[in-house]
Amino acid sequence: MSKPVLIIGGGPAGLAAAHSLATVGKECVLVEKEEKLGGAPILSGYAKLVPTGEWAKDAIGGMVKRVEDESAVKVMTGTKVAKFDGTPGDFTAELSNGDSVDAESVIVCSGFTHFDSVNKPEWGFGTYEDVVTTTQVEQMISAGNGVRCPSDGRKPNRVAILLCVGSRDRQIGREWCSKICCTVSSNIAMEIREELPDCHVYIYYMDIRTFGLYETKYYWKSQEEFKVKYIKARIAEVTSDGEKLIVKGEDTLVKRPITIPFDMVVHAIGMDPNVDNPEISETFGIDLETHGFIDVANRYGSMGATSRPGVYVAGSATGPETIDDSITQGHAAAMAVLADAKDLKSA
Amino acid sequence: MSKPVLIIGGGPAGLAAAHSLATVGKECVLVEKEEKLGGAPILSGYAKLVPTGEWAKDAIGGMVKRVEDESAVKVMTGTKVAKFDGTPGDFTAELSNGDSVDAESVIVCSGFTHFDSVNKPEWGFGTYEDVVTTTQVEQMISAGNGVRCPSDGRKPNRVAILLCVGSRDRQIGREWCSKICCTVSSNIAMEIREELPDCHVYIYYMDIRTFGLYETKYYWKSQEEFKVKYIKARIAEVTSDGEKLIVKGEDTLVKRPITIPFDMVVHAIGMDPNVDNPEISETFGIDLETHGFIDVANRYGSMGATSRPGVYVAGSATGPETIDDSITQGHAAAMAVLADAKDLKSA
Numbered sequence: 001m002s003k004p005v006l007i008i009g010g011g012p013a014g015l016a017a018a019h020s021l022a023t024v025g026k027e028c029v030l031v032e033k034e035e036k037l038g039g040a041p042i043l044s045g046y047a048k049l050v051p052t053g054e055w056a057k058d059a060i061g062g063m064v065k066r067v068e069d070e071s072a073v074k075v076m077t078g079t080k081v082a083k084f085d086g087t088p089g090d091f092t093a094e095l096s097n098g099d100s101v102d103a104e105s106v107i108v109c110s111g112f113t114h115f116d117s118v119n120k121p122e123w124g125f126g127t128y129e130d131v132v133t134t135t136q137v138e139q140m141i142s143a144g145n146g147v148r149c150p151s152d153g154r155k156p157n158r159v160a161i162l163l164c165v166g167s168r169d170r171q172i173g174r175e176w177c178s179k180i181c182c183t184v185s186s187n188i189a190m191e192i193r194e195e196l197p198d199c200h201v202y203i204y205y206m207d208i209r210t211f212g213l214y215e216t217k218y219y220w221k222s223q224e225e226f227k228v229k230y231i232k233a234r235i236a237e238v239t240s241d242g243e244k245l246i247v248k249g250e251d252t253l254v255k256r257p258i259t260i261p262f263d264m265v266v267h268a269i270g271m272d273p274n275v276d277n278p279e280i281s282e283t284f285g286i287d288l289e290t291h292g293f294i295d296v297a298n299r300y301g302s303m304g305a306t307s308r309p310g311v312y313v314a315g316s317a318t319g320p321e322t323i324d325d326s327i328t329q330g331h332a333a334a335m336a337v338l339a340d341a342k343d344l345k346s347a
Numbered sequence: 348m349s350k351p352v353l354i355i356g357g358g359p360a361g362l363a364a365a366h367s368l369a370t371v372g373k374e375c376v377l378v379e380k381e382e383k384l385g386g387a388p389i390l391s392g393y394a395k396l397v398p399t400g401e402w403a404k405d406a407i408g409g410m411v412k413r414v415e416d417e418s419a420v421k422v423m424t425g426t427k428v429a430k431f432d433g434t435p436g437d438f439t440a441e442l443s444n445g446d447s448v449d450a451e452s453v454i455v456c457s458g459f460t461h462f463d464s465v466n467k468p469e470w471g472f473g474t475y476e477d478v479v480t481t482t483q484v485e486q487m488i489s490a491g492n493g494v495r496c497p498s499d500g501r502k503p504n505r506v507a508i509l510l511c512v513g514s515r516d517r518q519i520g521r522e523w524c525s526k527i528c529c530t531v532s533s534n535i536a537m538e539i540r541e542e543l544p545d546c547h548v549y550i551y552y553m554d555i556r557t558f559g560l561y562e563t564k565y566y567w568k569s570q571e572e573f574k575v576k577y578i579k580a581r582i583a584e585v586t587s588d589g590e591k592l593i594v595k596g597e598d599t600l601v602k603r604p605i606t607i608p609f610d611m612v613v614h615a616i617g618m619d620p621n622v623d624n625p626e627i628s629e630t631f632g633i634d635l636e637t638h639g640f641i642d643v644a645n646r647y648g649s650m651g652a653t654s655r656p657g658v659y660v661a662g663s664a665t666g667p668e669t670i671d672d673s674i675t676q677g678h679a680a681a682m683a684v685l686a687d688a689k690d691l692k693s694a
Contacts, residue, residue: 213640253599325675
């Protein structure tokens with residue numbers, strides 16, 4: 001009898017892989033280190049997702065439910081892989097709960113870690129209560145409480161969203177672009193404007209990267225329908241005059257210093273490699289790329305191959321990724337392990 | 348006996364879908380309107396691909412060969428679907444060559460059409476011989492002849508690459524961003540600098556969208572290792588002083604008009620919806636989105652679903668897309684039709 005596929009991580013990529021494999025009758029064991037499934041969109045309480053506008057709890061929550069209802073998927077939460085050994089078709093994983101799993105192949109969908117804004121202290125996070133992150137604003141919206149200043153609960157009249165916090169920033173060792181923060185910020189800006197029509201929302205950017213069809217749906221729509229204002233700027237610091245937060249920087253389009261007061265400042269935080277990647281790399285014997293994400297082979301021959309045969313990777317474990325593309329990669333990796341299984345059978 | 352999967356289009360997405368389905372023993376019929384397989388990377392003669400640096404003729408050529416060697420894939424080139432009817436599990440397609448194909452499901456991988464630069468006449472294409480497109484430069488490189496001025500065959504000393512030609516341009520009805528031209532242009536700029544170390548290469552941009560890990564591999568590398576120069580500018584026109592091409596515009600970072608002479612000007616052309624999309628939409632009874640690309644359902648429940656059950660879509664048919672993501676979507680759509688097949692069997 002064939003062995004199951006071991007899936008590491010229950011975020012969008014892992015859920016997609018597990019669901020599609022189960023649908024074609026392939027058994028899976030899904031191991032998730034957190035206590036519940038869903039990955040960042042569920043665990044961090046995202047609000048409406050790019051690009052569908054569906055609530056994360058419905059969209060990704062639906063994916064969780066489908067996997068939990070699948071008899072072909074054995075879900076183990078609060079669990080990690082402690083030891084891993086074997087060859088394609090014949091792997092064994094020892095789990096942190098003492099169980100052991102024999103697996104035909106593995107799909108690593110271990111995701112990313114949100115950048116911690118305390119690593120960018122000059123932009124006020126940790127110093128001023130009303131400096132928050134995009135994730136915190138998502139949580140305010142998804143909790144249904146509206147966007148309010150944490151210091152006193154008032155409705156903000158002026159909100160600044162600062163892009164590239166923990167991205168494209170060599171000073172703090174984050175050279176990469178986090179790919180989706182521009183679009184997510186534009187989405188959040190529209191949500192704030194929708195709830196608080198009198199609130200002015202400014203987005204401070206280096207380059208606006210609403211690529212592909214996001215250009216219409218986010219960049220243009222946010223400006224034209226929602227009057228969100230975009231400022232190309234190099235930000236120096238976020239301070240306070242005792243009453244308002246003060247964003248100081250240089251408007252790089254007019255080459256002039258700008259100092260603007262705000263009620264709330266939002267850090268559009270980037271995507272770091274999963275903090276556990278060194279451990280994951282060591283346990284599974286797979287290589288990391290230069291920034292610490294999991295290295296993936298070219299896609300011309302196989303999908304999501306890592307440096308170790310039989311071990312695949314999908315989603316933001318490979319680098320900053322959108323939810324849609326993470327899901328797609330999960331399905332594609334599922335297809336790859338099916339193809340492997342066929343090869344093993346005929347071998 | 349189960350029917351084959353009908354795949355429309357033999358570019359990266361279609362090749363990926365066909366190969367993975369064949370590998371698990373699922374028969375496919377691949378219908379391609381052109382006389383050979385490979386899609387844009389092969390038919391338009393691309394050079395080294397983003398992000399692997401492999402030659403298109405090797406990377407995508409290898410995908411073509413694998414599909415042609417697959418006995419489970421029946422390839423029909425120079426052929427289109429003339430008529431299409433039926434329901435999931437029971438479709439019939441009448442082909443332009445008179446054949447008829449019964450199919451269980453369909454994956455539309457009909458790709459895009461390169462923007463035609465004659466639609467942007469003020470930027471000199473069609474007027475001056477030495478104004479060319481990124482595709483033409485790719486062809487010069489892949490043909491092994493080096494980058495030369497078409498007018499007299501000389502090596503250019505100064506090359507300007509103009510981004511967003513046929514993208515982000517409402518005046519000509521192209522509001523969307525073509526997603527990958529920034530990175531491709533950065534790649535081409537490095538290839539020119541590698542072959543012609545004395546040549547100065549400038550990239551004129553609105554926003555540099557080398558998203559995700561491309562930031563390191565293209566944006567930084569092109570500036571630091573290859574001394575490619577980036578100018579944020581609004582371009583007014585490309586003219587000639589009889590000897591050199593003259594690019595006139597406004598440097599939007601210093602708000603000053605700039606006029607610079609060049610030997611060669613390269614249009615980084617965008618991705619239009621496939622010109623055949625209205626016909627494809629009509630034939631297959633599937634909806635197009637607002638810009639004319641094929642509309643795709645959300646990805647939380649299924650992969651690449653169109654508005655018609657049993658008909659899927661993958662790759663740049665859905666909007667501007669990278670080659671890697673097109674391949675991934677092809678594999679994911681293959682997974683979706685396998686899941687469908689299972690559902691049909693158990694129904």
